[in-house]
Amino acid sequence: MTHFMVGKFIVVEGIDKSGKTTVALKVKEYLQKYKKSIHCMSFPERTTEIGKILNKFLSKKIKLPNETVHLLFSANRWEFAKEISEKRKDQIILCDRYYLSGLSYSIVNGLDEEWCEFSDKGLPKPDLTIFIDIKPTQVVCRKGFGEEIYECSEYQKKVYEVLKINVLKSKEFMIIDGNLSIEEIVENISLSILNLK
Template sequence: MFGLFVVVEGVDKSGKTTVVRELYEALSKNYPVKKISFPDRSTAIGTILDKYLKGIVDMSPEATHLLFTADRYEKKREIEELSRNNILICDRYSWSGITSTVAKGIDLGWCLETERLLPKADITLYLEADIEVISRRRGFGDEVLETTEIQHKIKDCFGQMRDYSENVVVLDATKSVEDITAIAVKHVLRCLEKKNQINSV
């Protein structure tokens, strides 16, 4: 079996981590599955990002973006290896980094260029969420990007990202976790089947 790189994206508190967990559990019954998440706050770069997200340190938008991107590049080889023969599910990836930077007024083209050499997702599952709803969820506001104003801007940027990505599936975050997971599983398996057919020719 050829592997698959699945990315789950969405604004903060849209349910990404829950969907990743449920998708992992559902697919693990019949397939080899691994998961990864960003940012990785355990690394040297990740500890700086953790301090930034918690408002302990401040950095320019460009410097912040490059650190988030570097965090992903540190896992480049791991992503390539894990997605070779497994379904690799990723909680946040390039979209999250790019949208949070563009929301601060930085050029989209520059952000895209910094991500150019990273592994591309085979399928991106985007959780479409209402900002007013997610702003009432527990923990919203704990980190610097978690304001309704910033999240509205980030959501608008997510809309732009669809034009720069292939195989994007939009999931309604207001649906039940069970419904979202069922739809996600269907699309992931369809993508996996298509990839295996292409690679077996």
Template sequence: GASANNPRGALIVLEGLDRSGKSTQCSKLLSFLKASGHPTELWRFPDRETSVGQMISAYLSNKSQLDDHTIHLLFSANRWEKRSLMEEKLKTGTTLIVDRYSYSGVAFSSAKGLCIDWCKAPEIGLLAPDSVLYLDISPERAAERGGYGDERYERVEFQRKVADFYQTLRDSSWKIIDAGEAMEEVEKKIQEVVLDKVRECATGKPLSLLWS
């Protein structure tokens, strides 16, 4: 349970198109925060380990077909099933780095043509990130980076639509990181933003909820 003695951890979310460098940067950030003495875990959504996550994984690898609304709600359910553990970790002082979150949920489903407000609704009440870092890269540049795999959504025309919806979702609190720069530069920028945020959360910034 929560302890009054422990400073709380920060909820840090990295978002961006496929091949924007999120996963690489998440693991670099994990090492950095741990080395700086902050208890930290790296999470990702979809979490393919749970039974809901296995349904999502089968869908993404084209082993199953699902209605667009149905898969949207499964992605959301996959966050809801981790919500209480997430809150407990944060309240007991662990910082969480999360590779994709509700913004991916809304951007990808909206890019398929679903109503954006309908897409946001099931996310209401999940924990709001303390910081969203958006790794900004054009779909064309991203595609040049060793190309996409063969999962659903990994096509440049679709990624362009996703980028437009990310643009719609972003607000002034997001940190937009130029993901076209050298990996070390990106890494340093992320570290600066995140260290500030981790300190702010430790000194009592309250947790808040989506969608606001």
């Protein structure tokens, strides 16, 4: 097996309830067997003041204009830009969602793509973006689907299409079949990370 420099920034993308969080945690467990230092994070990070506002919005407690929502999500990522830059030097960062999610959701909400991209310019770029490819029709029955504002089948169908296109534009990406068993998904992703140059 090829070994690489310790630090890498890996982003896991996918539609709502596609299994991103579960996959990231299990990949962490897998990589720790190889004595790798792993740091997991997810966006939005709901513990900050900005994150708390986003949480209220996502849980349908407050209403906000789409432009405001986009900028808040972007600001939430910027809150952790320095931490990402530092930790990626000697750790593997596994990140559940990042700027491609922000871009894709905002495009679906009717915002201009170039305008959306501007607020994220300068953020640390991932070494690898992984897309868990599963259709919206297959996640609607999963526990908790529908609890947050964007969790409806037709909306997620649009997000799926835009997000997949944006992932394919990434410099380094991996598409993983979300219909595989969780064990297969985790092993495939973990081995890809271990073999990154």
